[in-house]
Amino acid sequence: MISPELPPFYYLHNFHQVLQWVQQVSADLLEPEHVQCDHAFAQASQSAQALLVRLLMRKGPVFRIDKLRYAEIEDLEAAVQELAACKLIEIDPALDLDTLFAVHTMPELRRMFHDLPAAGRKSDYQQWIARAQGEQERPFLQWCARPELQAPLLRLSAAVVHWAQRLQLLFFGNHYQDWSEFVLSDLGLYRYEAVALDQGSRAFRHQEDVRLYETLSELRDAPDEADLEHWTERFAAVQRIQTDSDWLRRRKAKTVFQLGQQAERQHWWSLAEQAYAQTRWPGARYRQLRVLERQEKQEDAWPLFCQAWEQPESEGEAQKLRRMLPRLRRKLALEAPPTAPSGKPASRTQRSDLVLPDDGSRVEVQVLSHWNSPLAPVFYVENTLFPALLGLLGWDAIYAPLPGAFFHPYQACPADWGSPDFVSRRQNLFDQSLSVLNGTDYKTVIWQRWQEKRGIQCPLLIWPALDESLIEQALHCIPAQHLQLVFTRILQDWRDNRAGLPDLVRFMPAQQSYELIEVKGPGDRLQDNQRRWLSYFEQHAIPARVCYVTRPEAS
Incomplete structure (x- = not known):
């Protein structure tokens, strides 16, 4: 171009x-x-x-x-x-x-x-x-x-x-976008979704909102300090901030969590504990438990652990709690809670082993080349395919002009994109989008969106990693029921479940079937989010396997 x-x-x-x-x-x-x-x-x-x-x-x-x-x-x-x-x-x-x-x-x-x-x-x-x-x-x-x-x-x-x-x-509405956005748009390198904006479409309602944003940005972006007194002052300054803006409240919660991480890196355990206890940002509760452990406060940790055990905030937290339980039981000489949190990863995923010489390329590319054939084409997709299909199907939900979501014409995503309540604020809209999967029109909808939106900035669509052949094969071989299952799980934990998906997908067009393949090279092992996805696939009979690659023994 x-x-x-x-x-x-x-x-x-x-x-x-x-x-x-x-x-x-x-x-x-x-x-x-x-x-x-x-x-x-x-x-x-x-x-x-x-x-x-x-x-x-x-x-x-x-x-x-x-x-x-x-x-x-x-x-x-x-x-x-x-x-x-x-x-x-x-x-x-x-x-x-x-x-x-x-x-x-x-x-x-x-x-x-x-x-x-x-x-x-x-x-x-x-x-x-x-x-x-x-x-x-x-x-x-x-x-x-x-x-x-x-x-x-x-x-x-x-x-x-x-x-x-x-x-x-x-x-x-932020400090990270600048005048280059206009140049990239003028050159045709970036295109943005047109969202209806009106007088209410502004990031800040009054001067106090602006001052609060700038204060939070200064406190969040300040470098880690080795001075405990300085850190304490920063934390107190964040705590004094009060606002009735949902957007700024979310930003404050995230800033408190980030300050907790800074304190934890400095081994200021009591201050980190205080920060994590005062924010509901995802992950804060488990970090608070870890900080209590580091301080040998197992008795203080146990009531909070039991609360999390009964109602984990996510599959990821449940997975971490299962690892923490034996340590707390040993320290406190306690019996295990009566029931385990849901979502325990299964270990029955099909396994393949390949011995391939090291040719300098990535193991995923080697496995792709090894299995790829005209009758069973293989694509390297990792975390691109399913999020892209979800993005195309749920485009109207993602770009709905909700209050506090869009401020200007150069937004690649809503302002609350990374917030815990991103999906819940749009739940009805996402439900409407996914309901199309119950009929036969979903392929037409996705194809039309592919043609209409191609090249428009969207975090769920990495356009260089997608082509028409991949989308065509996916819609032909992946059943609507499987799309529904994967999309539902992504939406259940919008922040974490967009990652951890298998590296490769192999299509069998003649049989109208497919298989997902996670590739692990020598010394590599499954990550937590990958284990959770494989467990979900096993639970719902979605075809997936793990391929372990080893090198030939030297003669």
Whole structure:
């Protein structure tokens, strides 16, 4: 596919699109300094606007003017002076040592600092200068008293940087999407599902929501600290956050869980225990039990264990509880609970053994080549086939415009995609989608969606791994009942059950049958989620086997 040629000011057009969106939908969430930047930007010429947006799209905030080259901006110097007059940038800013080294090359640094060794790494030079002159911010001529070596520099104002960040946050509803989304879409590399958006389709309802999101992001993204007091302050700050937004409540619950993981990595057991106890994020209860074990608090762990044993939150938790039970029984000298949690993995899955020489390729590819034939084609699908078929069949449920799900036209998935209640919020819609499997129209529905949605961004569909032959064989050979069973299990635990599916699928078109194959190379073993899937296949008579590959013995 030949990418379209973008017009010269495509990026400025995209920026104006974001500005217009925010002004129409979320103007009340801009702070006074943002409004001032809005006004200053609106009064600037096209060249000055274009230069500012170009800079915002690059890593900054300090830039060398002599390195800026944009063909569409004819008078760069005039644009720089205009932005400076509007106080959107600062010319000849004070520099700290990190920035000084970032914007100059090694030869330039050697000319600026005569005492530097002729050879060495940039980091070594920086440490040397730091010891000699310090690292505090200062104008260039206080670093180097040679005006002829001074490169023209500009810095984006702090207000402009914060304004651009706020625009991105209000438009995208997150910090990880940026202006590249527009470029990828303009080039035709990314396509997104069109979801109906209205005045209520915004991520934040009021200023407090924005502040809470930014606080949670800062606390979540801060690096692990070896300072227990600092961690405690971070945790307390999260706990003080109160909101009536379901979306932000979910984000808070996940942040508390992540802080618990950070504390656990530092072996701050009591704080990790506290964090896990105060969030209902999936996995927190089992992590709390593990932390209690690490503290030798088996008596405190037992009541929580019994609660989980009677009502496990998932098959994965039940599997882990069965492993924990013998340890707790030994420590407490207790009898086992009367009934075991459901979903115990079976061990009756059919097994095959192959001896194949190591040809440098992956064992899955070797097994595929070994068994593949015109009458029984084999495909490497792993976690792509069944989720893709579910995504096509349940497309309308996934992209339903529920409150708090879609904020802008560049979303590959709903905002609550990874949340525990993603499916429950759409249960009726998924039930309607899966009901098509009770008739004969499901193949037509899936094929039509394949043609209509092909290439549109969706986490369940990895388009390069799918082709028409695979979809055609799957719909011909896999019974609707088996699709229903697999889809139902995925939807039961949306977060975990999209993974762990077998590596290969072998079709027998003449018999209208198929077989799933999990491949294990030398020294490899089944993972927990794979065992759970194999147990489910065994329970429902879905054909599956595990193929163990070994190497020939050396002569």
